[in-house]
Amino acid sequence: NRTSVKEFILLGFPGTWQFRVSFVVVFALMYTLTVIGNASIIALVWRSSNLHTPMYFFLCNLSFLEIWYTTGVVPKAIGVMLGTSQTISFNVCILQLFFLLSLGSTECFLLSVMAYDRYLAICCPLRYSSLMSSVLSVRLALSSCLGGFLAISLLAFLTSRLTFCGPDVINHFICDIDACLALSCSDTWPVELATFLVSIIVVVASCVVTLVSYMYIISSILRIQSGHGRKKAFSTCSAHLSVVTIWYGSTMFLYVKPSAQNSLDVNKIVNTFNTMVTPLLNPFIYTLRNKEVKLALGRAFQKK
Numbered sequence: 456n457r458t459s460v461k462e463f464i465l466l467g468f469p470g471t472w473q474f475r476v477s478f479v480v481v482f483a484l485m486y487t488l489t490v491i492g493n494a495s496i497i498a499l500v501w502r503s504s505n506l507h508t509p510m511y512f513f514l515c516n517l518s519f520l521e522i523w524y525t526t527g528v529v530p531k532a533i534g535v536m537l538g539t540s541q542t543i544s545f546n547v548c549i550l551q552l553f554f555l556l557s558l559g560s561t562e563c564f565l566l567s568v569m570a571y572d573r574y575l576a577i578c579c580p581l582r583y584s585s586l587m588s589s590v591l592s593v594r595l596a597l598s599s600c601l602g603g604f605l606a607i608s609l610l611a612f613l614t615s616r617l618t619f620c621g622p623d624v625i626n627h628f629i630c631d632i633d634a635c636l637a638l639s640c641s642d643t644w645p646v647e648l649a650t651f652l653v654s655i656i657v658v659v660a661s662c663v664v665t666l667v668s669y670m671y672i673i674s675s676i677l678r679i680q681s682g683h684g685r686k687k688a689f690s691t692c693s694a695h696l697s698v699v700t701i702w703y704g705s706t707m708f709l710y711v712k713p714s715a716q717n718s719l720d721v722n723k724i725v726n727t728f729n730t731m732v733t734p735l736l737n738p739f740i741y742t743l744r745n746k747e748v749k750l751a752l753g754r755a756f757q758k759k
Contacts, residue, residue, distance in 0.1 A: 460545065460619035460620065460621055460623045460638075461544065461545055462542050462543060462544045462545060462623065463542070463543050463544075463545070463548055463619075463623050463624070463625045463630070463638075464541050464542055464623055464624045464625065465531075465535045465541050465542075465543055465625050465627060465628055465629070465630075466535075466541075466624055466625060466626045466627065466628075467532065467535040467536045467541070467627075467628040468536060468628065468723070475536040475537070475538075476536075476537075478536050479533050479536050479537060482529050482532055482533055482536075482731065483529070483533060485525075485529075485731050485732070485735050486525055486526075486529040486530075486731070488735055489521065489522070489525050489731070489734045489735045489738075490522055490525070490526075492735065492737075492738030492739065493518035493519070493521045493522050493734065493737065493738050494518070494522065495738065496514060496515065496518045496738050497515050497518050497519060500512075500514065500515050501515075503754070509572055509587045509589070509591075509592040510569070510572055510573070510576070512589075512592050512593075512596070513565065513568060513569045513572060513592070513595075513596065514569075516565060516596045516599075517562065517565055517566075517569070517698075517737065518737070518738065520558055520561060520562050520565065521562075521733075521734035521737055522734075523558060524555065524558045524559070524562070524730060524734055525730060525731055525734045525735075527551060527554050527555050527558065528555065528628075528629055528730040528731065529730075529731065531543070531551070531628070531629065532628040532629065535628050536628070543625075543630065545619070548625075548630040548635070549611060549614060549615045549630070551629060551630045552611060552614060552630045552631070552632060552635070553607055553608075553611035555629065555730070556607040556610065556611070556632070557603050557604040557606075557607045558603065559603075559706065559729075560602070560603035560604075560606045560607055560653075560657045561599050561600050561602070561603030561604070562603070562702065563603070563657050563658055563661040563662075563702075563703075563706070564598070564599035564602050564603055564657070564661055565596065565599040566661065566665060566698065566699050566702060566703075567661035567662075567664040567665045567668075568595045568596070568599055570664065570665040570668040570669060570699065571664065571668050572587055572592075573668065573669075573672060574668040574669075574671055574672055575587050577672050577675050577676065578671050578672065578675045603657070606653055606656060606657050607653065609649060609653075610632075610646070610649050610650060610653050613645055613646045613649050614632065614635055614646055617635065617636075617639040617641050617643065617646065618639060618640055618641035619638055619639055619640065620640040621640075622638065623638070624638075625638065626723070627722070627723055627726070628723065629726065629730075631722060631726060632646075632650055633722055634722075658703070658706055658707060659707075662703050662707075665699055665703075669696065697740050698733075698736075698737055698740055701733050701736065702729075702733055705725050705728050705729040705733070706729065
């Protein structure tokens, strides 16, 4: 083992006890709502036969990802802020980093797949059923997951080979890649290069696919003669577009850069938004902006 530091101390959000407890309450509330909201979407799609389409299959996968993504952050963050679990071993730190980045990469790929699905539904409506079959939907979802975890494997391995001589305090509530690089006493250039290249491949490439899909979607919508038809077509993709904008904005700020130059305090704030606020907003965005989901939800309550 090349590391002289066996464990790290997570700083979290330093401040008075009342300040940290208020953060704990907010984090716990957001986590509870995130799990309930995303689990409700999965249950609703599972129970409603009219929602058994590729679009909602991908939405279920996204909700499942969001539950695990926020679960990998919030319980440990609460322990850090309460002072009951501030230490984290080197191996667990690398495991958390790998787990979170892999889920984040999977979400990038999945959002681009969902954009492609909306492109087929709006631009090729007559051939949509044959083009986006259930078999292809499963393959695309599995490919997103496999691609996300494979993309981060090399990055996690290189990070695990870094040497840490001290200090051992991570200015974060999770094991973030920038925080680890800031503490390393060995050459971090290979890890920074790998982070930049993986970010380009995962974030930028998936974002380009999403943007191109929406360029075709918007072009097709504008060619629709009926105002009602344009509104109906746009309503099928507006929720996804909102999620894409929020997710890619924060992700690009965190990872698409040539070196670890962002302030770690700023990273904590953006990471809070990325790992807790976005997973919380997703179920509300999809239910409030989607008539089919609201109708299915209404029928579910009427049955009860």
